[in-house]
Amino acid sequence: xxxxxxxxxxxxxxxxxxxxxxxxxxxxxxxxxxxxxxxxxxxxxxxxxxxxxxxxxxxxxxxxxxxxxxxxxxxxxxxxxxxxxxxxxxxxxxxxxx
Amino acid sequence: xxxxxxxxxxxxxxxxxxxxxxxxxxxxxxxxxxxxxxxxxxxxxxxxxxxxxxxxxxxxxxxxxxxxxxxxxxxxxxxxxxxxxxxxxxxxxxxxxxxxxxxxxxxxxxxxxxxxxxxxxxxxxxxxxxxxxxxxxxxxxxxxxxxxxxxxxxxxxxxxxxxxxxxxxxxxxxxxxxxxxxxxxxxxxxxxxxxxxxxxxxxxxxxxxxxxxxxxxxxxxxxxxxxxxxxxxxxxxxxxxxxxxxxxxxxxxxxxxxxxxxxxxxxxxxxxxxxxxxxxxxxxxxxxxxxxxxxxxxxxxxxxxxxxxxxxxxxxxxxxxxxxxxxxxxxxxxxxxxxxxxxxxxxxxxxxxxxxxxxxxxxxxxxxxxxxxxxxxxxxxxxxxxxxxxxxxxxxxxxxxxxxxxxxxxxxxxxxxxxxxxxxxxxxxxxxxxxxxxxxxxxxxxxxxxxxxxxxxxxxxxxxxxxxxxxxxxxxxxxxxxxxxxxxxxxxx
Numbered sequence: 141x142x143x144x145x146x147x148x149x150x151x152x153x154x155x156x157x158x159x160x161x162x163x164x165x166x167x168x169x170x171x172x173x174x175x176x177x178x179x180x181x182x183x184x185x186x187x188x189x190x191x192x193x194x195x196x197x198x199x200x201x202x203x204x205x206x207x208x209x210x211x212x213x214x215x216x217x218x219x220x221x222x223x224x225x226x227x228x229x230x231x232x233x234x235x236x237x238x
Numbered sequence: 239x240x241x242x243x244x245x246x247x248x249x250x251x252x253x254x255x256x257x258x259x260x261x262x263x264x265x266x267x268x269x270x271x272x273x274x275x276x277x278x279x280x281x282x283x284x285x286x287x288x289x290x291x292x293x294x295x296x297x298x299x300x301x302x303x304x305x306x307x308x309x310x311x312x313x314x315x316x317x318x319x320x321x322x323x324x325x326x327x328x329x330x331x332x333x334x335x336x337x338x339x340x341x342x343x344x345x346x347x348x349x350x351x352x353x354x355x356x357x358x359x360x361x362x363x364x365x366x367x368x369x370x371x372x373x374x375x376x377x378x379x380x381x382x383x384x385x386x387x388x389x390x391x392x393x394x395x396x397x398x399x400x401x402x403x404x405x406x407x408x409x410x411x412x413x414x415x416x417x418x419x420x421x422x423x424x425x426x427x428x429x430x431x432x433x434x435x436x437x438x439x440x441x442x443x444x445x446x447x448x449x450x451x452x453x454x455x456x457x458x459x460x461x462x463x464x465x466x467x468x469x470x471x472x473x474x475x476x477x478x479x480x481x482x483x484x485x486x487x488x489x490x491x492x493x494x495x496x497x498x499x500x501x502x503x504x505x506x507x508x509x510x511x512x513x514x515x516x517x518x519x520x521x522x523x524x525x526x527x528x529x530x531x532x533x534x535x536x537x538x539x540x541x542x543x544x545x546x547x548x549x550x551x552x553x554x555x556x557x558x559x560x561x562x563x564x565x566x567x568x569x570x571x572x573x574x575x576x577x578x579x580x581x582x583x584x585x586x587x588x589x590x591x592x593x594x595x596x597x598x599x600x601x602x603x604x605x606x607x608x609x610x611x612x613x614x615x616x617x618x619x620x621x622x623x624x625x626x627x628x629x630x631x632x633x634x635x636x637x638x639x640x641x642x643x644x645x646x647x648x649x650x651x652x653x654x655x656x657x658x659x660x661x662x663x664x665x666x667x668x669x670x671x672x673x674x675x676x677x678x679x680x681x682x683x684x685x686x687x688x689x690x691x692x693x694x695x696x697x698x699x700x701x702x703x704x705x706x707x708x709x710x711x712x713x714x715x716x717x718x719x720x721x722x723x724x725x726x727x728x729x730x731x
Contacts, residue, residue, distance in 0.1 A: 151444060151545055153479060156643065162548075189649030193477055203473025205541075211556040232543065232555075234469055237441040237481040238328040238416040238491065 143167040144225045148181065152233030154204065157188040168223055174208065175199070175219030177229065203234045249351075249370055256374055256391045289313050294386065298340050311507030312340060318506045319343035321408035323396055323424055325372040326350075327359040327481065327491030328414035328438050328498060334362065335499035336412075337380040337387050341506070344380070345408055347392035348372045355731075359488035396420055398582040401427035409511050412498050413437035413450075413465075416480060418472050419585035425450050425465030426577050429567045434511065436501045437465060438494040441484050445494035445544040448557075449501055451567065453510045454537055456559075463539050463560045464567040490546050497542065597694040602701070604712045609684050610725040617680050619662040621655060623687045623696050624718065632728040634686065634721065638662060642692045651696075651703050659683060682710040690717040 148164040206213040207230040325348040352363045367375035377389045413424045428435045435450040452462040539559035565575045620637040629639040638658035687693035693713035722730035
């Protein structure tokens with residue numbers, strides 16, 4: 141099956157778990173869901189061993205929002221959303237400072 | 239009496255004085271309100287008795303002539319009571335703009351005292367107020383620019399006992415706090431009291447802003463999502479980073495505070511809060527008046543996300559909106575979970591305990607004075623786990639930098655550490671090159687960080703590694719901060 145290009149972005153400190161990369165250009169197999177993408181990120185791209193700072197109980201941990209093209213993934217079917225060409229998936233961690 | 243006791247007494251008296259002044263002002267305001275014609279709150283054209291003083295027409299003239307404000311909007315500002323929780327990097331700019339815009343009553347809540355390290359971002363505070371309450375420092379500056387506003391000081395921390403009582407005296411709340419446990423508390427109490435919250439946060443180069451429990455026609459119940467709808471479960475304690483640990487750029491947190499003030503001005507001047515006091519009929523709310531966009535305009539839930547170093551720094555993220563089963567603003571499947579005035583939860587448990595790790599046996603920890611004496615001995619290596627930026631600011635002479643992020647990444651002692659210790663051994667005694675380095679008997683490796691937390695974790699990892707079995711491994715209590723205060727030769731930051 142063909143691969144499709146997508147962009148993955150990290151912010152709110154999550155970039156520190158991914159070698160301080162704020163943006164990754166990836167190719168994923170057509171039909172890949174966001175849930176599968178999360179696993180791919182943990183397996184292949186996360187440099188920090190503390191996976192619990194990104195994934196808890198098989199899904200992104202509390203305090204992280206997943207945005208599919210700037211929309212909350214809950215509006216798009218959460219983990220079951222099938223990635224499309226040129227999608228941007230943004231992972232944002234909650235900030236607390238003030 | 240000691241200086242400290244005198245100082246505390248002065249602070250207490252100042253607080254009392256400010257509270258009494260505020261009480262007088264609020265009583266005077268009430269007196270004025272009672273003597274004013276009863277329709278003055280909603281009346282949209284000036285009558286023979288102007289609702290603003292001549293000074294106020296001039297002072298607010300530049301915003302008054304904008305159709306979004308107009309006289310109705312200005313009067314709404316004047317008749318609104320806003321509570322600002324947290325008078326720090328967000329609260330200072332937010333309070334400045336709301337005070338200058340002519341909000342009638344501003345409550346300022348913070349338990350903290352002004353410190354030197356606040357001044358790069360907390361723009362209301364001055365040197366003269368160091369060691370004194372932030373709330374009084376802020377009111378002093380605000381009153382100097384606009385004495386028309388009634389300022390109410392709350393020199394206290396917000397907790398589950400006082401939250402509801404304080405919040406219900408206001409029409410709108412600005413959450414300018416710095417910890418998730420207070421953010422959940424503010425939202426829960428505001429939902430119970432039926433108040434809207436403009437909530438912002440910032441860290442390093444980024445910021446977030448959401449309006450919580452906002453009057454809207456696009457959600458059932460006429461209210462937008464609460465803070466728990468956005469973030470239903472609190473983040474793990476280890477992922478919570480404060481400005482003190484992570485750093486923050488003044489203009490970044492400043493932008494977020496200014497945006498909070500702007501949201502507040504928009505919400506107040508549009509009349510959206512008027513339904514909040516006494517729920518008005520839908521027709522009335524939609525009818526509108528000059529300067530009224532009305533609370534009924536459907537607005538999907540959104541979060542403003544500011545990433546100042548990104549090529550596209552401002553983003554509006556579309557959010558899901560209210561959760562029907564939210565334990566704060568919704569109907570949870572188990573009714574017993576619903577948060578009410580009498581069941582506001584304990585946020586310390588909810589968000590985990592505070593930091594300050596105790597991982598090492600006290601016998602494996604050294605004081606800065608001890609290590610200060612040991613420096614320069616050939617069998618002692620000091621490894622500093624702060625990041626490169628902090629190490630570049632100040633460091634103990636001869637110490638080696640192996641940033642903590644490297645330890646976290648691999649979950650084991652990083653190669654950089656072994657290399658640093660080996661090189662240190664070689665340079666200390668070139669003749670014994672073969673003997674030095676890893677595995678050398680009698681060596682002590684001392685691990686140092688900023689405050690003495692990361693150093694414990696790193697020291698523990700080294701202790702558990704067989705390559706270090708012949709070494710003594712210790713860490714430094716209190717880190718570089720304590721070193722600066724007790725030993726010297728490095729700076730405190």
